Amino acid sequence: xxxxxxxCPVTEVTALDExxxxxxxxxxxxxxxxxxxxxxxxxxxxxxxxxxxTLLLQISFLLSKNNQVLYVSGEESLKQIRMRADRLGxxxxxxxxxxETDVQLIEGYLNDINPSVVVIxxxxxxxxxDFGSAPGSVGQVRECTAxxxxxxxxxxxxxxxxxxxxxxxxxxxxxVLEHMVDTVLYLExxxxxxxxxxxxxxxxxxxxxxxxxxxMGEKGLSxxxxxxxxxxxRYNGDRVPGTVVVSxxxxxxxxxxxxxxxxxxxxxxxxxxxxxGVDHNRVALIGAVLEKRVGLxxxxxxxYVNAVGGVRLDEPAVDLGIALALASSFRxxxxxxxxxxxxxxxxxxxxxxxxxxxxxANEVFKLGFSSFLLSAQSEFKDVGDKRVLRVxxxxxxMGVAFKHR
Numbered sequence: 411x412x413x414x415x416x417x418c419p420v421t422e423v424t425a426l427d428e429x430x431x432x433x434x435x436x437x438x439x440x441x442x443x444x445x446x447x448x449x450x451x452x453x454x455x456x457x458x459x460x461x462x463x464t465l466l467l468q469i470s471f472l473l474s475k476n477n478q479v480l481y482v483s484g485e486e487s488l489k490q491i492r493m494r495a496d497r498l499g500x501x502x503x504x505x506x507x508x509x510e511t512d513v514q515l516i517e518g519y520l521n522d523i524n525p526s527v528v529v530i531x532x533x534x535x536x537x538x539x540d541f542g543s544a545p546g547s548v549g550q551v552r553e554c555t556a557x558x559x560x561x562x563x564x565x566x567x568x569x570x571x572x573x574x575x576x577x578x579x580x581x582x583x584x585x586v587l588e589h590m591v592d593t594v595l596y597l598e599x600x601x602x603x604x605x606x607x608x609x610x611x612x613x614x615x616x617x618x619x620x621x622x623x624x625x626m627g628e629k630g631l632s633x634x635x636x637x638x639x640x641x642x643x644r645y646n647g648d649r650v651p652g653t654v655v656v657s658x659x660x661x662x663x664x665x666x667x668x669x670x671x672x673x674x675x676x677x678x679x680x681x682x683x684x685x686x687g688v689d690h691n692r693v694a695l696i697g698a699v700l701e702k703r704v705g706l707x708x709x710x711x712x713x714y715v716n717a718v719g720g721v722r723l724d725e726p727a728v729d730l731g732i733a734l735a736l737a738s739s740f741r742x743x744x745x746x747x748x749x750x751x752x753x754x755x756x757x758x759x760x761x762x763x764x765x766x767x768x769x770x771a772n773e774v775f776k777l778g779f780s781s782f783l784l785s786a787q788s789e790f791k792d793v794g795d796k797r798v799l800r801v802x803x804x805x806x807x808m809g810v811a812f813k814h815r
Contacts, residue, residue, distance in 0.1 A: 437633040443616015456597035471500035477526035484535030532572035620661035652739030656731030657770035664773035671735035687717025703759030726754035748780030761785035
Protein backbone atom coordinates (compact mmCIF):
# COMPACT_ATOMS: atom_id res chain seq x y z
CA UNK A 411 0.00 0.00 0.00
CA UNK A 412 1.44 3.38 -1.01
CA UNK A 413 2.26 5.78 1.80
CA UNK A 414 1.90 9.54 1.59
CA UNK A 415 3.60 12.26 3.59
CA UNK A 416 3.17 11.80 7.31
CA UNK A 417 0.89 14.30 9.09
CA CYS A 418 2.76 17.00 11.00
CA PRO A 419 1.73 19.69 13.52
CA VAL A 420 0.55 22.94 11.99
CA THR A 421 3.17 24.78 14.07
CA GLU A 422 5.93 22.96 12.16
CA VAL A 423 4.65 23.97 8.74
CA THR A 424 6.71 26.80 7.29
CA ALA A 425 4.55 29.87 6.78
CA LEU A 426 4.53 31.04 3.18
CA ASP A 427 4.44 34.78 2.69
CA GLU A 428 3.55 34.68 -0.98
CA UNK A 429 4.52 37.71 -3.00
CA UNK A 430 1.56 38.82 -5.08
CA UNK A 431 1.70 40.12 -8.61
CA UNK A 432 0.31 43.65 -8.55
CA UNK A 433 -1.73 44.28 -11.70
CA UNK A 434 -1.37 48.05 -11.50
CA UNK A 435 -5.11 48.75 -11.49
CA UNK A 436 -5.93 49.64 -7.90
CA UNK A 437 -9.60 48.69 -8.26
CA UNK A 438 -8.70 45.21 -9.51
CA UNK A 439 -5.95 44.66 -6.94
CA UNK A 440 -8.36 45.72 -4.19
CA UNK A 441 -10.87 43.01 -5.14
CA UNK A 442 -8.14 40.35 -5.26
CA UNK A 443 -6.82 41.39 -1.84
CA UNK A 444 -3.63 43.07 -3.03
CA UNK A 445 -2.78 41.38 -6.31
CA UNK A 446 -2.61 38.02 -8.08
CA UNK A 447 -1.31 35.12 -5.98
CA UNK A 448 1.10 32.89 -7.97
CA UNK A 449 -0.35 29.46 -8.61
CA UNK A 450 -3.95 30.59 -8.11
CA UNK A 451 -6.97 29.88 -10.30
CA UNK A 452 -9.27 32.89 -10.83
CA UNK A 453 -12.71 32.53 -12.43
CA UNK A 454 -14.18 35.68 -14.01
CA UNK A 455 -17.89 35.60 -14.92
CA UNK A 456 -20.32 38.10 -16.36
CA UNK A 457 -23.02 38.68 -18.96
CA UNK A 458 -22.11 38.52 -22.67
CA UNK A 459 -20.64 41.81 -23.88
CA UNK A 460 -20.11 43.18 -20.37
CA UNK A 461 -16.33 43.52 -20.89
CA UNK A 462 -14.73 40.35 -19.47
CA UNK A 463 -12.35 39.82 -22.40
CA THR A 464 -11.56 43.53 -22.56
CA LEU A 465 -10.67 43.66 -18.86
CA LEU A 466 -8.52 40.52 -19.00
CA LEU A 467 -6.65 41.74 -22.09
CA GLN A 468 -5.87 45.00 -20.27
CA ILE A 469 -4.73 43.05 -17.21
CA SER A 470 -2.60 40.75 -19.38
CA PHE A 471 -0.88 43.75 -20.91
CA LEU A 472 -0.11 45.34 -17.55
CA LEU A 473 1.23 42.08 -16.12
CA SER A 474 3.33 41.49 -19.24
CA LYS A 475 5.49 44.50 -18.38
CA ASN A 476 7.34 42.37 -15.84
CA ASN A 477 6.11 38.83 -16.60
CA GLN A 478 5.51 36.47 -19.49
CA VAL A 479 1.76 36.24 -20.15
CA LEU A 480 -0.10 33.80 -22.39
CA TYR A 481 -3.62 34.69 -23.61
CA VAL A 482 -5.45 31.64 -24.99
CA SER A 483 -8.75 32.21 -26.78
CA GLY A 484 -11.18 29.56 -27.91
CA GLU A 485 -13.71 32.06 -29.19
CA GLU A 486 -11.73 34.59 -31.28
CA SER A 487 -9.05 34.43 -33.92
CA LEU A 488 -5.61 35.94 -33.46
CA LYS A 489 -6.53 38.79 -35.83
CA GLN A 490 -9.63 39.62 -33.80
CA ILE A 491 -7.60 39.75 -30.60
CA ARG A 492 -5.00 41.93 -32.32
CA MET A 493 -7.74 44.35 -33.41
CA ARG A 494 -8.90 44.68 -29.81
CA ALA A 495 -5.31 45.06 -28.61
CA ASP A 496 -4.73 47.89 -31.12
CA ARG A 497 -7.88 49.66 -29.91
CA LEU A 498 -6.97 49.27 -26.24
CA GLY A 499 -3.27 50.04 -26.72
CA UNK A 500 -2.22 46.73 -25.17
CA UNK A 501 0.62 45.65 -27.49
CA UNK A 502 3.59 43.99 -25.80
CA UNK A 503 6.31 41.52 -26.77
CA UNK A 504 5.73 39.62 -23.52
CA UNK A 505 2.03 39.13 -24.26
CA UNK A 506 1.71 35.92 -26.26
CA UNK A 507 -1.49 34.94 -28.07
CA UNK A 508 -2.82 31.51 -28.97
CA UNK A 509 -6.11 30.13 -30.27
CA GLU A 510 -6.57 26.64 -28.88
CA THR A 511 -9.29 24.58 -27.21
CA ASP A 512 -7.42 21.34 -26.41
CA VAL A 513 -6.21 21.35 -22.80
CA GLN A 514 -3.36 18.91 -23.58
CA LEU A 515 -2.02 21.23 -26.26
CA ILE A 516 -2.41 24.23 -23.93
CA GLU A 517 -0.38 22.34 -21.31
CA GLY A 518 2.29 21.78 -23.97
CA TYR A 519 2.46 25.55 -24.54
CA LEU A 520 2.92 26.09 -20.81
CA ASN A 521 5.77 23.57 -20.65
CA ASP A 522 7.53 25.30 -23.54
CA ILE A 523 6.92 28.93 -22.55
CA ASN A 524 6.57 28.69 -18.74
CA PRO A 525 4.58 31.94 -18.42
CA SER A 526 3.75 33.54 -15.07
CA VAL A 527 0.11 34.25 -15.99
CA VAL A 528 -2.33 32.52 -18.36
CA VAL A 529 -5.78 33.63 -19.51
CA ILE A 530 -8.23 30.99 -20.82
CA UNK A 531 -11.14 32.59 -22.70
CA UNK A 532 -13.32 30.68 -21.99
CA UNK A 533 -13.52 27.54 -19.83
CA UNK A 534 -16.67 26.46 -21.71
CA UNK A 535 -14.77 26.25 -25.03
CA UNK A 536 -11.82 24.08 -23.96
CA UNK A 537 -11.94 20.29 -23.85
CA UNK A 538 -9.96 17.13 -23.21
CA UNK A 539 -9.86 15.06 -26.40
CA ASP A 540 -9.87 11.73 -24.55
CA PHE A 541 -13.08 12.69 -22.77
CA GLY A 542 -16.18 11.68 -24.70
CA SER A 543 -18.53 14.61 -24.13
CA ALA A 544 -18.67 17.90 -26.04
CA PRO A 545 -16.94 21.13 -24.90
CA GLY A 546 -19.04 23.05 -22.40
CA SER A 547 -20.69 19.95 -20.96
CA VAL A 548 -20.68 19.36 -17.22
CA GLY A 549 -18.07 16.61 -17.43
CA GLN A 550 -15.74 18.53 -19.73
CA VAL A 551 -15.87 21.73 -17.67
CA ARG A 552 -15.16 19.80 -14.47
CA GLU A 553 -12.27 17.75 -15.91
CA CYS A 554 -10.68 20.71 -17.72
CA THR A 555 -10.80 22.81 -14.57
CA ALA A 556 -9.28 19.96 -12.55
CA UNK A 557 -6.40 19.64 -15.02
CA UNK A 558 -5.80 23.38 -15.12
CA UNK A 559 -5.83 23.44 -11.31
CA UNK A 560 -3.13 20.76 -11.25
CA UNK A 561 -1.03 22.77 -13.71
CA UNK A 562 -1.44 26.01 -11.75
CA UNK A 563 -0.48 24.44 -8.42
CA UNK A 564 2.42 22.36 -9.72
CA UNK A 565 4.02 25.07 -11.85
CA UNK A 566 3.08 28.16 -9.81
CA UNK A 567 1.24 29.69 -12.78
CA UNK A 568 -1.66 32.05 -12.15
CA UNK A 569 -4.56 31.14 -14.44
CA UNK A 570 -7.57 33.33 -15.25
CA UNK A 571 -10.64 31.49 -16.52
CA UNK A 572 -13.47 33.31 -18.28
CA UNK A 573 -16.84 31.76 -17.47
CA UNK A 574 -20.12 32.13 -19.33
CA UNK A 575 -23.24 32.83 -17.29
CA UNK A 576 -26.79 31.47 -17.45
CA UNK A 577 -29.99 33.51 -17.84
CA UNK A 578 -30.16 33.71 -14.04
CA UNK A 579 -26.71 35.30 -13.89
CA UNK A 580 -24.92 32.25 -12.42
CA UNK A 581 -21.77 30.86 -14.00
CA UNK A 582 -22.69 28.13 -16.46
CA UNK A 583 -21.53 24.60 -15.78
CA UNK A 584 -21.43 22.50 -12.64
CA UNK A 585 -21.58 24.28 -9.29
CA VAL A 586 -18.41 22.43 -8.32
CA LEU A 587 -16.55 24.71 -10.77
CA GLU A 588 -16.73 27.58 -8.27
CA HIS A 589 -15.52 25.30 -5.49
CA MET A 590 -12.49 24.13 -7.48
CA VAL A 591 -11.04 27.59 -8.16
CA ASP A 592 -9.41 29.90 -5.63
CA THR A 593 -11.22 33.10 -6.54
CA VAL A 594 -14.54 33.88 -8.23
CA LEU A 595 -15.14 37.36 -9.63
CA TYR A 596 -18.29 38.70 -11.27
CA LEU A 597 -18.26 41.67 -13.65
CA GLU A 598 -21.65 43.33 -13.24
CA UNK A 599 -23.37 46.21 -14.93
CA UNK A 600 -25.81 47.28 -17.59
CA UNK A 601 -24.54 47.24 -21.16
CA UNK A 602 -26.59 50.39 -21.78
CA UNK A 603 -24.59 52.26 -19.12
CA UNK A 604 -20.87 52.91 -18.98
CA UNK A 605 -20.03 51.75 -15.47
CA UNK A 606 -19.03 48.20 -14.43
CA UNK A 607 -18.64 46.67 -10.98
CA UNK A 608 -16.18 43.85 -10.30
CA UNK A 609 -17.40 41.93 -7.26
CA UNK A 610 -15.54 39.18 -5.40
CA UNK A 611 -17.82 36.21 -4.63
CA UNK A 612 -15.11 33.88 -3.34
CA UNK A 613 -11.49 34.55 -2.45
CA UNK A 614 -9.21 32.17 -0.59
CA UNK A 615 -6.56 34.87 -0.32
CA UNK A 616 -8.60 37.92 0.66
CA UNK A 617 -11.94 39.45 1.51
CA UNK A 618 -15.08 38.66 -0.48
CA UNK A 619 -16.72 41.98 0.40
CA UNK A 620 -14.63 44.26 -1.80
CA UNK A 621 -15.79 45.70 -5.11
CA UNK A 622 -13.99 47.51 -7.90
CA UNK A 623 -15.72 50.17 -9.96
CA UNK A 624 -14.82 50.76 -13.61
CA UNK A 625 -16.08 52.88 -16.47
CA MET A 626 -16.20 51.61 -20.02
CA GLY A 627 -14.80 53.92 -22.67
CA GLU A 628 -13.22 53.81 -26.09
CA LYS A 629 -9.90 52.69 -24.59
CA GLY A 630 -11.47 49.95 -22.51
CA LEU A 631 -12.19 49.91 -18.80
CA SER A 632 -10.79 52.66 -16.61
CA UNK A 633 -11.00 52.62 -12.83
CA UNK A 634 -13.26 55.02 -10.96
CA UNK A 635 -11.41 56.46 -7.98
CA UNK A 636 -14.47 57.99 -6.30
CA UNK A 637 -17.50 55.79 -7.03
CA UNK A 638 -19.80 57.89 -4.83
CA UNK A 639 -19.51 60.76 -7.28
CA UNK A 640 -20.44 58.35 -10.08
CA UNK A 641 -23.61 57.19 -8.34
CA UNK A 642 -24.52 60.74 -7.33
CA UNK A 643 -23.67 62.35 -10.65
CA ARG A 644 -27.25 63.51 -11.18
CA TYR A 645 -28.05 64.29 -7.57
CA ASN A 646 -28.10 68.06 -7.12
CA GLY A 647 -29.43 68.25 -3.58
CA ASP A 648 -32.93 69.36 -4.60
CA ARG A 649 -35.61 68.34 -2.12
CA VAL A 650 -37.69 66.08 -4.32
CA PRO A 651 -40.19 63.67 -2.75
CA GLY A 652 -39.15 60.02 -2.98
CA THR A 653 -35.37 60.48 -3.07
CA VAL A 654 -32.94 59.70 -0.25
CA VAL A 655 -29.15 59.29 -0.24
CA VAL A 656 -27.97 56.20 1.61
CA SER A 657 -24.43 55.46 2.79
CA UNK A 658 -23.60 51.87 1.87
CA UNK A 659 -20.42 49.97 2.74
CA UNK A 660 -18.95 47.56 0.21
CA UNK A 661 -16.07 45.82 1.94
CA UNK A 662 -13.88 48.62 3.26
CA UNK A 663 -15.27 51.19 0.83
CA UNK A 664 -18.18 53.52 1.62
CA UNK A 665 -20.51 54.38 -1.27
CA UNK A 666 -23.17 57.05 -1.38
CA UNK A 667 -26.08 56.00 -3.58
CA UNK A 668 -29.34 57.76 -4.29
CA UNK A 669 -32.46 55.66 -3.60
CA UNK A 670 -35.60 56.64 -5.51
CA UNK A 671 -39.09 55.41 -4.64
CA UNK A 672 -42.51 55.91 -6.20
CA UNK A 673 -45.73 55.10 -4.38
CA UNK A 674 -48.83 55.30 -6.54
CA UNK A 675 -52.38 53.98 -6.39
CA UNK A 676 -52.64 50.55 -7.93
CA UNK A 677 -54.35 50.29 -11.30
CA UNK A 678 -54.47 46.51 -11.10
CA UNK A 679 -56.20 44.08 -8.79
CA UNK A 680 -53.09 43.28 -6.77
CA UNK A 681 -50.59 46.02 -5.78
CA UNK A 682 -47.23 45.67 -7.50
CA UNK A 683 -43.81 45.64 -5.84
CA UNK A 684 -41.03 46.34 -8.35
CA UNK A 685 -37.37 46.98 -7.56
CA UNK A 686 -34.09 47.63 -9.36
CA GLY A 687 -30.79 47.43 -7.51
CA VAL A 688 -32.31 46.46 -4.14
CA ASP A 689 -33.77 43.20 -2.85
CA HIS A 690 -37.44 42.74 -3.77
CA ASN A 691 -38.27 40.80 -0.60
CA ARG A 692 -36.57 43.40 1.57
CA VAL A 693 -38.72 46.16 0.08
CA ALA A 694 -41.87 44.13 0.78
CA LEU A 695 -40.74 43.65 4.39
CA ILE A 696 -39.99 47.37 4.85
CA GLY A 697 -43.40 48.23 3.37
CA ALA A 698 -45.04 45.96 5.95
CA VAL A 699 -43.10 47.60 8.80
CA LEU A 700 -44.10 51.06 7.59
CA GLU A 701 -47.72 50.01 7.55
CA LYS A 702 -47.73 48.21 10.91
CA ARG A 703 -45.35 50.34 12.99
CA VAL A 704 -45.67 53.80 11.45
CA GLY A 705 -49.24 53.75 10.20
CA LEU A 706 -48.68 54.30 6.47
CA UNK A 707 -51.44 52.48 4.62
CA UNK A 708 -49.45 51.12 1.67
CA UNK A 709 -51.61 48.04 1.08
CA UNK A 710 -53.48 49.54 -1.88
CA UNK A 711 -50.47 51.21 -3.51
CA UNK A 712 -47.86 50.09 -6.02
CA UNK A 713 -44.30 50.39 -4.70
CA TYR A 714 -41.37 51.04 -7.05
CA VAL A 715 -37.84 51.34 -5.66
CA ASN A 716 -34.67 51.99 -7.65
CA ALA A 717 -30.98 52.40 -6.79
CA VAL A 718 -29.77 55.14 -9.14
CA GLY A 719 -26.93 54.23 -11.48
CA GLY A 720 -27.83 50.55 -11.67
CA VAL A 721 -25.66 49.58 -8.69
CA ARG A 722 -26.74 46.53 -6.72
CA LEU A 723 -27.09 47.13 -2.95
CA ASP A 724 -27.28 44.01 -0.80
CA GLU A 725 -26.45 45.10 2.72
CA PRO A 726 -29.22 45.71 5.32
CA ALA A 727 -27.92 49.23 6.08
CA VAL A 728 -29.85 50.55 3.06
CA ASP A 729 -33.16 49.69 4.79
CA LEU A 730 -33.54 53.15 6.29
CA GLY A 731 -33.00 54.84 2.94
CA ILE A 732 -35.65 52.63 1.30
CA ALA A 733 -38.14 53.29 4.12
CA LEU A 734 -37.66 57.07 4.06
CA ALA A 735 -37.87 57.17 0.26
CA LEU A 736 -41.17 55.24 0.34
CA ALA A 737 -42.57 57.46 3.10
CA SER A 738 -41.43 60.59 1.27
CA SER A 739 -43.16 59.55 -1.94
CA PHE A 740 -46.32 58.43 -0.10
CA ARG A 741 -46.62 61.73 1.77
CA UNK A 742 -45.32 63.74 -1.21
CA UNK A 743 -42.91 65.46 1.17
CA UNK A 744 -39.12 65.62 0.59
CA UNK A 745 -36.67 64.65 3.31
CA UNK A 746 -34.50 67.22 5.10
CA UNK A 747 -32.04 68.92 2.76
CA UNK A 748 -28.42 67.68 2.91
CA UNK A 749 -29.33 64.48 4.75
CA UNK A 750 -27.74 61.04 4.20
CA UNK A 751 -28.82 57.94 6.11
CA UNK A 752 -27.83 54.37 7.02
CA UNK A 753 -29.62 51.84 9.21
CA UNK A 754 -31.06 48.34 9.34
CA UNK A 755 -34.75 48.07 10.22
CA UNK A 756 -36.13 45.30 12.44
CA UNK A 757 -39.64 43.89 12.33
CA UNK A 758 -40.60 45.81 15.46
CA UNK A 759 -39.58 49.09 13.82
CA UNK A 760 -36.29 49.44 15.71
CA UNK A 761 -33.12 50.69 14.04
CA UNK A 762 -30.20 48.32 14.36
CA UNK A 763 -26.56 49.42 14.35
CA UNK A 764 -24.53 49.35 11.15
CA UNK A 765 -20.83 48.44 10.88
CA UNK A 766 -18.27 50.98 9.74
CA UNK A 767 -20.29 53.99 10.88
CA UNK A 768 -17.21 56.24 10.99
CA UNK A 769 -16.24 55.41 7.39
CA UNK A 770 -19.78 56.07 6.22
CA ALA A 771 -19.92 59.40 8.03
CA ASN A 772 -16.55 60.54 6.68
CA GLU A 773 -17.71 59.86 3.12
CA VAL A 774 -21.00 61.67 3.77
CA PHE A 775 -19.37 64.85 5.02
CA LYS A 776 -16.53 64.70 2.49
CA LEU A 777 -19.10 64.96 -0.31
CA GLY A 778 -20.75 68.01 1.22
CA PHE A 779 -23.78 66.60 3.07
CA SER A 780 -24.72 68.53 6.19
CA SER A 781 -26.10 65.70 8.38
CA PHE A 782 -25.97 61.94 8.78
CA LEU A 783 -28.79 59.89 10.31
CA LEU A 784 -28.14 56.45 11.81
CA SER A 785 -29.02 54.14 14.70
CA ALA A 786 -28.19 55.37 18.19
CA GLN A 787 -26.66 51.94 18.89
CA SER A 788 -24.01 52.23 16.19
CA GLU A 789 -20.45 52.40 17.50
CA PHE A 790 -19.32 55.81 16.40
CA LYS A 791 -17.06 58.63 17.55
CA ASP A 792 -18.24 62.13 16.75
CA VAL A 793 -16.60 63.73 13.73
CA GLY A 794 -15.70 67.15 15.08
CA ASP A 795 -18.58 69.60 14.74
CA LYS A 796 -20.34 67.52 12.09
CA ARG A 797 -24.07 66.95 12.52
CA VAL A 798 -24.65 63.27 13.33
CA LEU A 799 -28.25 62.40 14.19
CA ARG A 800 -28.98 59.30 16.27
CA VAL A 801 -32.38 57.65 16.62
CA UNK A 802 -33.67 54.37 18.03
CA UNK A 803 -36.74 53.63 15.90
CA UNK A 804 -38.01 54.12 12.38
CA UNK A 805 -40.73 56.43 13.68
CA UNK A 806 -38.09 58.67 15.32
CA UNK A 807 -36.08 58.64 12.08
CA MET A 808 -39.10 59.85 10.13
CA GLY A 809 -39.63 62.63 12.65
CA VAL A 810 -36.06 63.81 12.04
CA ALA A 811 -36.08 63.36 8.27
CA PHE A 812 -39.33 65.28 7.76
CA LYS A 813 -39.01 67.79 10.56
CA HIS A 814 -39.22 70.77 8.18
CA ARG A 815 -42.86 69.76 7.69
